[in-house]
Amino acid sequence: MILYTRKGCHLCQVVKESLVKLQPRAGYQWREVDVDSDPNIRRLYTDEVPVVFINGRKAFKYHMDEQDFLRKLAR
Numbered sequence: 001m002i003l004y005t006r007k008g009c010h011l012c013q014v015v016k017e018s019l020v021k022l023q024p025r026a027g028y029q030w031r032e033v034d035v036d037s038d039p040n041i042r043r044l045y046t047d048e049v050p051v052v053f054i055n056g057r058k059a060f061k062y063h064m065d066e067q068d069f070l071r072k073l074a075r
Contacts (some may be wrong), residue, residue, distance in 0.1 A: 001030035
């Protein structure tokens with residue numbers, strides 16, 4: 001799972017906190033990628049952060065509902 005974020009993004013921090021909180025319960029691995037660290041990634045997601053990808057598919061952008069996240073994770 002990948003969380004695309006950027007520094008100073010309040011919504012990114014909210015989603016990150018949810019991922020940290022749910023991780024012990026659901027047992028997944030994830031990594032955070034700063035969209036500003038790579039010009040190609042910035043071009044793709046500059047206006048969409050935060051973006052959560054589950055199994056290579058875009059699952060959420062801007063906001064993440066925790067229950068919907070757990071359902072998508074279980075698929």
